[in-house]
Amino acid sequence: MRTDERIALAMAELLRRQGYAATGINQLARAAGAPTGSIYHHFKGGKREVAAAALRQTGAAYIQLLPLLLDPHPDLATGVEAAFAAAARDMESTGWANMCPVGVVTAEIADVEPELREIAAEVMQVWVEEGSRYLAGRGLSEQEAHTVIHALLAALEGAFVLARGMRSAEPFLAAGRTLAVYVGALEAAEAAAGPAATAGAAGPAGPGPATGTGRPPTAGRA
Amino acid sequence: MRTDERIALAMAELLRRQGYAATGINQLARAAGAPTGSIYHHFKGGKREVAAAALRQTGAAYIQLLPLLLDPHPDLATGVEAAFAAAARDMESTGWANMCPVGVVTAEIADVEPELREIAAEVMQVWVEEGSRYLAGRGLSEQEAHTVIHALLAALEGAFVLARGMRSAEPFLAAGRTLAVYVGALEAAEAAAGPAATAGAAGPAGPGPATGTGRPPTAGRA
DNA sequence: GTCTATACTCTGATAGAC
DNA sequence: GTCTATCAGAGTATAGAC
Numbered sequence: 001m002r003t004d005e006r007i008a009l010a011m012a013e014l015l016r017r018q019g020y021a022a023t024g025i026n027q028l029a030r031a032a033g034a035p036t037g038s039i040y041h042h043f044k045g046g047k048r049e050v051a052a053a054a055l056r057q058t059g060a061a062y063i064q065l066l067p068l069l070l071d072p073h074p075d076l077a078t079g080v081e082a083a084f085a086a087a088a089r090d091m092e093s094t095g096w097a098n099m100c101p102v103g104v105v106t107a108e109i110a111d112v113e114p115e116l117r118e119i120a121a122e123v124m125q126v127w128v129e130e131g132s133r134y135l136a137g138r139g140l141s142e143q144e145a146h147t148v149i150h151a152l153l154a155a156l157e158g159a160f161v162l163a164r165g166m167r168s169a170e171p172f173l174a175a176g177r178t179l180a181v182y183v184g185a186l187e188a189a190e191a192a193a194g195p196a197a198t199a200g201a202a203g204p205a206g207p208g209p210a211t212g213t214g215r216p217p218t219a220g221r222a
Numbered sequence: 223m224r225t226d227e228r229i230a231l232a233m234a235e236l237l238r239r240q241g242y243a244a245t246g247i248n249q250l251a252r253a254a255g256a257p258t259g260s261i262y263h264h265f266k267g268g269k270r271e272v273a274a275a276a277l278r279q280t281g282a283a284y285i286q287l288l289p290l291l292l293d294p295h296p297d298l299a300t301g302v303e304a305a306f307a308a309a310a311r312d313m314e315s316t317g318w319a320n321m322c323p324v325g326v327v328t329a330e331i332a333d334v335e336p337e338l339r340e341i342a343a344e345v346m347q348v349w350v351e352e353g354s355r356y357l358a359g360r361g362l363s364e365q366e367a368h369t370v371i372h373a374l375l376a377a378l379e380g381a382f383v384l385a386r387g388m389r390s391a392e393p394f395l396a397a398g399r400t401l402a403v404y405v406g407a408l409e410a411a412e413a414a415a416g417p418a419a420t421a422g423a424a425g426p427a428g429p430g431p432a433t434g435t436g437r438p439p440t441a442g443r444a
Numbered sequence: 445g446t447c448t449a450t451a452c453t454c455t456g457a458t459a460g461a462c
Numbered sequence: 463g464t465c466t467a468t469c470a471g472a473g474t475a476t477a478g479a480c
Contacts, residue, residue, distance in 0.1 A: 003445085003446090017333050017334070018243075018330070018331060018333065018334045019241060019243060019329070019330035019331060020243075020244075021240075021241060021242075021243035021244035021330075022242075022243035022330070022331060022334060024472080024473065024474080025473080025474060025475080026472085026473085026474090034446085034447090035446070035447045035448075036447085036448090036474090036475085036476095037445095037446070037447055037448075037476085037477095037478095038445075038446060038447075040474095040475070040476075041445065041446080042445095046474070046475065047474070047475090095333075096332070097332070097333045099329060102387075103329060103380075103383050104329045104330060106383050106384075106386055106387040107241070107321060107325060107326045107329045107330065107382070107383050107386065108240070108241035108243075108244070108326060108329065108330045109240055109241060109244060110318070110319070110386045110387060111239050111240065111317075111319050112239070112240045112244060117386075117387060120387040121387050121388050121389065124384060124387050124388050125388065128388075146392075146396075147396045147399060147400070148396070148400070150384070150392050150393050150395075150396035150397070151377065151393075151396040151397045151399070151400040153380070153384055153393070154377050154380035154381040154383075154384050154393040154394075154396065154397045155373065155376050155377045155380055155397065156380060157379070157380035157383045157384060158325075158375070158376035158377055158378060158379035158380025158381065158382075158383070159376040159380065160329070160380075161325050161328050161329050161376075161379045161380070161383075162328075162346060162372070162375055162376050162379060164328055164329065164332045164339075165324075165328040165332060165339060165342040165343050165346050166343050166346050166347065166350075167343065170368075170372050171372050171373075171375070171376040172376075173372075174368075174369045174370070174371075174372035174373040174376065175372070175373045175376045175377065177369060177373070178369070178370070178373040178400065178401060178404045179400060181404055181407070182400045182403055182404060185403070185407075225463085225464090246454080246455065246456080247455075247456055247457080248454085248455080248456090256464085256465090257464070257465045257466075258456085258457080258458095258465085258466090259458085259459095259460095259463095259464070259465055259466075260463075260464060260465075262456095262457070262458075263463065263464080264463095268456065268457065269456070269457090
């Protein structure tokens, strides 16, 4: 692996464990196996530029997990619930430390480091765009895909925080269940209304398992 | 206001804007209007002890908002949606900076400051207990109250993070809508099953507005 | 490109006068 | 209890040999 890649990767790992302010250049150099001089050679902007590269890198990697986790499940609802359970297992196996660096940095220093906040915003915007495009491809309307991806990302980042504090999988499981129910109701409604409009890659995609009431959850609430 | 209260309050304010590591003692002294010596007089544990006091203080204050925000609404569903909308407005009015200090500190330094993580865990545990007790008092079963409060807290903390990064109210609105739909379905189910068991403080508490299908969202999913 | 040595600033914390 | 002066150490960043 190239040196600059090693440095950015080490930074991402440190960011999600201790945040930006608590991460020092010397510590980063040790973790990356490179002297401090190399860091400033590859990243003339110093610590901030390394963090920026780390955020972009992990942001791009994270959104690829969405199709990877949801594609195997024929209906979105069970896929969402399984994805949250998988996130819980992953975090528990790392001692409740493996949070998302983008979330950590945004929470920590959004106001004091405007440049990093801007990058976090770009990353999140990509999450929303690619995520809602994927969900639309799975049969949700554009508007509902937009709502679901926002709620999903919020629930995920928040579950990271709560699970990390309480050292419990329950935030993930509860968030996964409520979202799965919401998405399941949407899917049932779309299937009942017009399954012809969106010929997704999934096979039969009939109504849910034993829950096919075909009732949308009060589409236009507010 | 007493000096130690002023110090803890100033710390809470700094914590939610820049996190723990980036907040210095001198900055805290300036913000609290007290010299550094006073800080160590009132908090012999130094910076860490001040942060601990700030977390406990704001944690206790935040959970009181739950009944305050939900009591005015006869059904939980609209109350939840309104509460998330209120949080979005509050955050927007402060330039997307007013995050929850407990969430910030937990995300930032849960692993590097075990003592503060422990305190955050205690605060969150109180949130879960008092929150689920309140929700049970509003008619949810104990098990569902437990699930809803976990999902609600996760969605809230996560919405803070996303909204702060993207400077958008949408994470709050989307999270509020999905949770409101979930809670609304629960309420409709309970009302249809047996409205006698839980004689809450609410009045008629009939089925939801124009959505009274009385269909539980697949109670025992997993 | 890699690595060492160092300059300069700021940190948390303390001692002690008032 | 309040406040000032100061310490020892860690922080980022840089200069320059290899």
